[in-house]
Every structure is written in structure tokens, then in C-alpha cells.
Amino acid sequence: ADGQYPIMGQSSVTTEQMVSYFQSSGKAYPAESLAKGGADSIETFCRIYVEEAQAEGVRPEVAFVQTMKETGFLGGIVKIEQFNFAGLGTTGGGVPGNSYPDVRTGVRAQIQHLKAYATADPLAQECVDDRYEYVQKGSAPYVQWLGQKENPQGAGWATAENYGYSIVEMISHLKGKNS
Numbered sequence: 530a531d532g533q534y535p536i537m538g539q540s541s542v543t544t545e546q547m548v549s550y551f552q553s554s555g556k557a558y559p560a561e562s563l564a565k566g567g568a569d570s571i572e573t574f575c576r577i578y579v580e581e582a583q584a585e586g587v588r589p590e591v592a593f594v595q596t597m598k599e600t601g602f603l604g605g606i607v608k609i610e611q612f613n614f615a616g617l618g619t620t621g622g623g624v625p626g627n628s629y630p631d632v633r634t635g636v637r638a639q640i641q642h643l644k645a646y647a648t649a650d651p652l653a654q655e656c657v658d659d660r661y662e663y664v665q666k667g668s669a670p671y672v673q674w675l676g677q678k679e680n681p682q683g684a685g686w687a688t689a690e691n692y693g694y695s696i697v698e699m700i701s702h703l704k705g706k707n708s
Contacts, residue, residue, distance in 0.1 A: 533671035534697045535588070536647035542590040542704065547575040550594075550703040554602040562609040566632035574632065581636045585644045585653050591672055592640050594699045615639045617660055627659065646675065646686060672697050 551558070551571050558571040568574040575593065582589035596603075596614040603609075611628040612635035613619075619626035629635035638658040644650070645664035652661075668684035669675050676692030677685035686692065 533673055534591075534700065535670060536591050536643055536672055536675075537586050537670070538588055540582075540588040540590060542588070544572065544575045544579050546703055546705075547578065547590065547593050548572055551575070551597065551602060554597070556602040556604050559603055559609055563603075563632055565610065566612045566630075566635070568632040577633050577636050578640075581633065581640050585640050586650070587640050587644050587647065590700050590703055591696065592636070592643055594696050594703060595643070595675075596639070598696055598699060611635070613638075615642075617642060617658070629657070642686075646670075646684070669693075672700070 548571050558574070560569055563569070563574065568577060578593045578596075579589045582592055592615075599615045603614075608625065608628075611626065612632050613627050613629060614635055617627045617638055618624070627638070629638060634657050637654065641652055641654075641656060641658040641661055642664065644652065645658070645661050645666055646669040647667065648670065649666040665682070665684045668682050669680055669686070671693070673693040674680040674684075675686040675696065676690070676694065677683055677688050678690055679685070679693060
């Protein structure tokens with residue numbers, strides 16, 4: 530579809546771009562909390578996103594920017610030690626959501642969940658996303674369709690208005706294009 534941003538595919542986005550996008554937020558990286566989960570710096574954190582996304586064929590900037598949106602640049606996480614960066618399993622009403630043993634596992638679950646929306650292709654790595662089976666596979670191949678209100682089938686990750694579109698807008702800032 531024209532002008533749509535696919536979740537799957539090759540990406541030109543670099544770890545450096547992701548790091549400087551985070552730094553441009555002016556927020557401090559929560560090194561102390563995230564070091565316990567294996568990501569002592571924003572560089573390491575971004576590298577994990579790139580590695581995990583490439584393993585599943587997901588564009589790393591999609592998952593990374595989704596995390597920045599969901600957490601307010603790693604500031605708004607209630608319990609950062611859950612290593613759940615995109616609210617997996619949080620259904621509102623104070624439900625704390627899923628917990629993962631470390632940063633990489635949490636990132637992997639998020640990326641596997643994105644892949645489930647994007648395609649019916651099987652996972653490359655062992656499934657760590659315990660919500661994977663509930664996703665209608667391939668129902669949101671484009672980032673814009675992650676918002677249920679904008680998804681032609683009413684499927685999607687989140688109910689917030691223009692959820693996917695705001696992620697795409699953030700990605701264009703990350704890439705340095707003022708579109």
C-alpha cells in the first residue's frame with residue numbers, strides 16, 4: 530500500500546541513529562536498572578534491538594521507536610526491572626503486564642509480537658512471547674495498522690488513536706527526515 534511503512538524488511542537505520550534519537554530526547558538512560566538486565570548503556574540497548582530484529586526480519590527502528598513511545602524514552606516504566614518495554618500483557622486497570630528475565634528476552638518477545646502482526650511466517654528463534662498465539666497473524670503488515678482504529682480489520686496492537694501513525698512520525702525524526 531502506498532505510503533505505508535512495512536514492519537518486516539531490510540532497514541538502513543543504524544545503531545548510531547537510534548542512540549542519537551534517544552539522546553535527542555534529553556532523557557537520562559536508566560543504566561543502573563537496565564544493567565541488571567544486561568544493557569548497561571543506551572548503545573548496548575540499541576544493539577540488542579538491532580540483533581533481535583534482524584534475527585526475525587523485523588525492522589529494528591519499528592520496535593525501538595515503539596518502545597520510546599510506550600515508555601516516554603525509558604522514563605515512564607512503572608517497574609523497569611520487568612524488562613517489558615512495550616506493555617506486553619498490560620490490559621489496563623493496573624495490570625502489571627509480563628516480566629522477562631533480562632533485557633534481551635523482553636526485546637525478543639516484543640519483536641516476536643510485532644512479527645506476529647506483520648506476517649504469518651514462522652519465528653526464527655524459540656518463542657518467548659506468551660501472547661504470540663493470540664495474535665491474528667499478518668493482520669498488520671504496516672506500522673500504521675498497529676492502531677486498531679486505523680486497521681482495516683480492526684485488529685492491531687493498541688487502541689489509542691493514530692497509534693501506528695505516531696510511531697511512523699517518530700521514525701522519520703529518527704532518520705532525520707522532516708516529513
